[in-house]
Amino acid sequence: MAVTTDRRKLDAHALRxxxxxxxxxxxxxxxxxxxxxxxxxxxxxxxxAMTAFYETSYANVHRAVHVLGERATAxxxxxxxxxxxxxxxxxxxxxxxxxxxxxxxxxVAYAWGxxxxxxxxxxxxxxxxxxxxxxxxxxIARRNGAEFLMLPLDDAYEVDLSGLDExxxxxxxxxxxxxxxxxxxxxxxxxxxxxxxxxxxGAIFVCDAAQAAPHMRVDVQALDCDFLAISGHKxxxxxxxxxxxxxxxxxxxxxPFLLGGHMINSxxxxxxxxxxxxxxxxxxxxxxxxAYGMGAAIDYLEAxxxxxxxxxxxxxxAYALGRLGEIPGITLYGPPPERRAGVVSFNLADIHPHDVAxxxxxxxxxxxxxxxxxxxxxxxxxxxxxxxxSFYLYTVPEEIDQLVDGLHTVRKVFA
Amino acid sequence: MNEFExxxxxxxxxxxxxxxxxxxxxxxxxxxxxxxxxxxxxVSIYVAFGEDGETIDEVKFSGRGCAISQxxxxxxxxxxxxxxxxxxxxxxxEELLEEIGIPLTPVRLKCAVLGLTTLKIAxxxxxxxxxxxxxxxxxLN
Numbered sequence: 001m002a003v004t005t006d007r008r009k010l011d012a013h014a015l016r017x018x019x020x021x022x023x024x025x026x027x028x029x030x031x032x033x034x035x036x037x038x039x040x041x042x043x044x045x046x047x048x049a050m051t052a053f054y055e056t057s058y059a060n061v062h063r064a065v066h067v068l069g070e071r072a073t074a075x076x077x078x079x080x081x082x083x084x085x086x087x088x089x090x091x092x093x094x095x096x097x098x099x100x101x102x103x104x105x106x107x108v109a110y111a112w113g114x115x116x117x118x119x120x121x122x123x124x125x126x127x128x129x130x131x132x133x134x135x136x137x138x139x140i141a142r143r144n145g146a147e148f149l150m151l152p153l154d155d156a157y158e159v160d161l162s163g164l165d166e167x168x169x170x171x172x173x174x175x176x177x178x179x180x181x182x183x184x185x186x187x188x189x190x191x192x193x194x195x196x197x198x199x200x201x202g203a204i205f206v207c208d209a210a211q212a213a214p215h216m217r218v219d220v221q222a223l224d225c226d227f228l229a230i231s232g233h234k235x236x237x238x239x240x241x242x243x244x245x246x247x248x249x250x251x252x253x254x255x256p257f258l259l260g261g262h263m264i265n266s267x268x269x270x271x272x273x274x275x276x277x278x279x280x281x282x283x284x285x286x287x288x289x290x291a292y293g294m295g296a297a298i299d300y301l302e303a304x305x306x307x308x309x310x311x312x313x314x315x316x317x318a319y320a321l322g323r324l325g326e327i328p329g330i331t332l333y334g335p336p337p338e339r340r341a342g343v344v345s346f347n348l349a350d351i352h353p354h355d356v357a358x359x360x361x362x363x364x365x366x367x368x369x370x371x372x373x374x375x376x377x378x379x380x381x382x383x384x385x386x387x388x389x390s391f392y393l394y395t396v397p398e399e400i401d402q403l404v405d406g407l408h409t410v411r412k413v414f415a
Numbered sequence: 416m417n418e419f420e421x422x423x424x425x426x427x428x429x430x431x432x433x434x435x436x437x438x439x440x441x442x443x444x445x446x447x448x449x450x451x452x453x454x455x456x457x458v459s460i461y462v463a464f465g466e467d468g469e470t471i472d473e474v475k476f477s478g479r480g481c482a483i484s485q486x487x488x489x490x491x492x493x494x495x496x497x498x499x500x501x502x503x504x505x506x507x508x509e510e511l512l513e514e515i516g517i518p519l520t521p522v523r524l525k526c527a528v529l530g531l532t533t534l535k536i537a538x539x540x541x542x543x544x545x546x547x548x549x550x551x552x553x554x555l556n
Contacts (some may be wrong), residue, residue, distance in 0.1 A: 352481035354454045354526065359419055370454050384455030384479060413419050414428070414482075 010308040016394045018043040018300075029364030032399035037183055037211060037343050037390030038368045039233045042297075046236055049296035050289050061288055062262065062279075076288050079295030080278070083243045086298045087209075087228060088219040093277040094251060096244040097291050101210035102132040104229035104244035105177075107281060108206055109136035111257040112227075112250070113175060117146040122171035124203075126151045126159045127380055128182045128189075131373040133208040133229075137177055147171055151178075153380055157185060157334065164197055173201040180212035180223070184374040184388065185334035186317070186343025188216070195224045204250065210234055210242075214301075214392065215341040216310045220245050232290065236392075237297035241290035244281070251277050258283040301393075309393045313342035316391040320344045320400045327407055333381060342391030345372075348407060351414050353385040359413055363406035365399075423482065424517055431482040436492030438475045444468075445500070445541030449533030451525050456480030458488050460534045462500075462541070469499050476530060483515075483523050488530025490514050495534065504538040505547070506531065 016022055021041045022031055033041060057071035064072070077092075084092045098104045113136075117123065123141045125134055127150055141148035149167060154160045159178070167173060176198040181188050191207065198205040207225040209218050214235035220228050227250075232241040246254075256263055256274055263283040265273040274280045301309065318337035321344060324330055329349035334340060348356055353369030360367055368388045371378045378384060389403055440446075440461035448459045458478035465472040474492040478485070491511060495503045508528050512519070519527055532550055539546050 352454075352456075352479075354456075354481035354483070354523070355423070358422060358523065362419060362422065375455075378455070384457070409419065413423055 010304050010312050010393060012312060012394055012396045015043075015304065016396065018045060019394050020044055020047070022394075026364045026366075027362050030402070032363075032365040032402040034389040034391065034395070034399060034403060035366045035368050036214075036392035036395070037186075037234070037341075037388065039239065040214060040236050040392050041394065042238065043236055043300050045300050046238070046293050046296045050238065050293040053289050053292045058289065060285055072288055075292045075295075076286060079291040082295040082298045083230075083245075086218075086302075087213070087230070087243075087245050088221055089245045090221070091248055094245055094248050096246065096251075096278045096281040097286055098229075098242050098244050098281075099240055099287070100233065100242035101208060101229040101231040102242075104227075104242055105133050105206070105208060106136045107244055107257040108227050108229075108246070109140045111254045111281075112204065113137065113140040114144065115255050117141060117144040117174055119145040120172050121174045122147040122149050122167065123175040123177065124149045124151060124167060124173055125176075126178045127153045127376050128157075128159060128185070128187065129177070129179060129374070129376070130183050130208060130210070131375070132210070133177050133179060133206070134376065137175065146174070150376065153377070157187070157380070159189070159194075161193055161197075168197075168201060173198070173203045175206060176201075176203050177206040177208070179208040179210075180218065181209070181215065181341045181343075182334075182374075182377075183211040183343070184372040184377050184386070185345055186211075186340035186390075187335050188212070188339050188341060191223060191225075199224070211341060211343075214309075215313055217306045226250055232294035232297060235294075235297055236300055237294035238290045241287045241294045243294070248277065251281070256280050256283070260284050304393055310341075312393060312395075313391055314338060314340070316342055316395055316397065316400065317344060319397055320389060320391070320403075323400055323404045324407075327404065327411070329411070330407075333386060342395065343388060344390070345386040345388045347383060347386055348410060349414070351410060353387045355414070356387050356407070356410050359410045360403065360406040363402065363409060365403050365406045367403070422517060427482060427486045427515065427517065430486035430489040434476075434485060434489040436473075436475050436489065437477065439477050440473065440475045443475075445537040447533050447537035447540060449529050449536065451480070451484065451529050453522065453525060454481060456484040456526055456529055458484065458530050458533050460488075460530065460537050462534070462537055464500065464541075469501065471495050471498055471500060471503060474534070480529070481526050483519070484526040484529045487511060487515055487527045491530045491534065500538045500542060504535050504542070504544065506535070 059068035061073040123137045204226040206227045210231045213230040228245045233239040260283040333345040357369035443461035444464045445462040463473040
């Protein structure tokens with residue numbers, strides 16, 4: 001693999017060769033893929049690992065006596081250990097494989113929230129949440145008669161903590177749920193004040209790290225959270241696989257989420273008992289090869305160096321903010337480069353992002369245009385949608401140049 | 416610029432920048448709001464019928480969204496003027512798409528028919544006729 005092996009700068013031009021997606025022209029032009037916060041591209045190492053797994057080691061896990069069943073189980077459990085180490089979780093059994101971060105957050109909302117929330121209780125989220133960490137809590141809180149509260153953003157689009165005392169006075173706060181990195185603005189949150197406050201309230205702290213884990217070191221013990229959700233597809237792994245980390249003692253006390261095969265200890269007509277962790281939360285056949293692929297993706301990211309990836313993205317964001325800032329009529333949203341993962345949201349005059357994105361597409365540039373599953377934030381920004389360019393370890397400055405050229409074309413078409 | 420002109424014909428940009436029938440009708444005989452949750456396009460449509468209570472006398476729309484959604488709705492207001500509510504309530508979307516006259520990806524197709532779908536809903540609501548199935552997976556108010 002063409003990567004540096006220590007904390008020196010990563011060589012994005014060299015890494016790019018690992019990604020087959022770039023071996024094509026889009027509308028006759030080189031592909032500038034600036035939509036990695038939506039979903040990342042996959043390196044050959046991950047694709048090959050999954051193919052080899054299917055070709056040599058595939059069978060169902062945990063119940064086959066034959067050698068393929070053993071290999072497949074070893075593959076799945078090996079991936080679990082990689083995820084554990086990746087988020088610095090104390091124990092492997094605390095890692096639950098799910099479809100994606102959304103499913104992880106639904107698991108916590110339904111299985112924990114469903115049995116622990118009631119009248120007088122409150123769930124606290126922020127205005128900067130992805131819908132996946134907003135809608136499940138809104139739904140479960142209201143269904144259980146609990147309050148659903150949202151910490152607003154201030155004028156600089158930072159979470160306003162000034163209302164915490166009042167919330168604590170009026171409610172029994174049971175859940176505090178927030179993201180570590182905003183998928184819309186790229187803001188890297190300082191969660192320490194909120195985790196401390198959650199502890200004081202006796203609340204559980206749920207961290208949506210779907211956008212953080214691909215870009216920076218995520219450590220569940222340093223964060224002092226109780227749950228953490230990640231998605232494989234945003235970090236060079238396949239779609240259809242994600243992971244939930246939960247504090248062991250809490251997971252043990254929880255009711256299951258999905259029920260059926262594999263998650264049981266014994267089933268009788270009179271009563272069913274639940275399996276041990278993590279199996280209690282993994283009903284049905286797992287996405288086995290996908291989990292294996294997520295493990296391969298973690299190997300790939302670790303080889304590139306998480307710190308090097310983070311530094312690379314800060315550089316790209318600084319470069320992008322500078323170049324985009326030269327374009328007349330542009331509005332840039334979000335914090336300064338050093339407080340951002342590789343995300344730049346913007347609007348170009350009053351041109352709708354869908355029109356911007358469509359013209360950019362013809363220029364070979366892929367960005368996201370829309371509300372980024374953050375309608376509360378869009379409402380706050382006073383827009384229906386934004387354009388979002390997002391970067392990853394394979395992103396090179398030339399792609400940002402291509403974006404800027406494309407935006408000049410957009411201006412001409414809509415002049 | 417040719418490849419971009421193919422996507423955004425002059426007539427589209429003209430309707431987008433100078434929308435016909437833009438505004439609100441107080442005391443409309445039929446009205447509805449439509450949203451495309453995919454991209455946040457919003458359109459509200461207002462219709463006034465003629466004395467026969469059937470002929471579309473005036474159509475106005477308000478909203479915000481991409482060039483395709485707003486231009487298509489603008490074109491629509493010209494297209495349905497003077498036609499009967501019954502006819503327009505079952506208007507073939509191809510008629511509008513021909514008028515738009517640019518190739519549309521599936522995502523942009525939703526933008527293009529937002530106004531038409533909203534108008535049909537307004538007319539069905541006003542006439543008390545049942546909404547056809549699958550009239551559009553847009554969010555309705």
